[in-house]
Structure formats: C-alpha cells, structure tokens
Amino acid sequence: MSHNAAKHAAGERVEITLDFGADAVHLRVENTTPRHTLPDADHVPGYGLTGMRERIALVGGTLTATRKDGGRSWVVSAEVPA
Structure with a gap:
C-alpha cells in the first residue's frame, strides 16, 4: 500500500500505522494526493x-x-487475522 502512495502521490504526506493485536494485524496508510495528478509516461x-x-x-x-x-x-x- 505504501508503494501505491509513493507511486501516485510522490512528495506528498504519507502516514503509516501498523498495529499488532491478539486477534489481528491492522495496517493503515493515509496520504494526501497531488492537486494535479497526471499519468506518468512509464505508468x-x-x-x-x-x-x-x-x-x-x-x-x-x-481491505x-x-x-x-x-x-x-x-x-x-x-486487516488480517493474527
């Protein structure tokens, strides 16, 4: 998921949270997106x-x-079961 943030919102803020619980593992990725997102020529x-x-x-x-x-x-x- 963080790869997608780097790919689609390079240079923008990304916050990643990973929590390990007794029953599950939870990963959360939040990122801002550029105001003008143009397709990359190599996309x-x-x-x-x-x-x-x-x-x-x-x-x-x-997910x-x-x-x-x-x-x-x-x-x-x-979220995936532990």
Whole structure:
C-alpha cells in the first residue's frame, strides 16, 4: 500500500500505522494526493485496489479504501487475522 502512495502521490504526506493485536494485524496508510495528478509516461496499469483486496481475502483479511477531506486524501486499511 505504501508503494501505491509513493507511486501516485510522490512528495506528498504519507502516514503509516501498523498495529499488532491478539486477534489481528491492522495496517493503515493515509496520504494526501497531488492537486494535479497526471499519468506518468512509464505508468504500467496494474490491478490496484482490486488486486490488493483479493490477495488479502485469500488469508481471511479485509481491505478498505476511502477518500476524505473532500477527496484530498486517501485512507487504505488492511486487516488480517493474527
């Protein structure tokens, strides 16, 4: 998830939180997005959030992605059983 923040919001603020609980591990990545995001000439499309969600589901986890601050920030959270 932090790779996506670096790829799509280079130079912007990124906050990463990793919590280990008795029942689950939770990862949260929040980043601001550039005001003008233009496609990179070297950009190779991938599976993005769908691919991350599918891979996390394989181990019984969940992934959510939401926009906040009027679309200025992304919050992506993943939780997997411990």
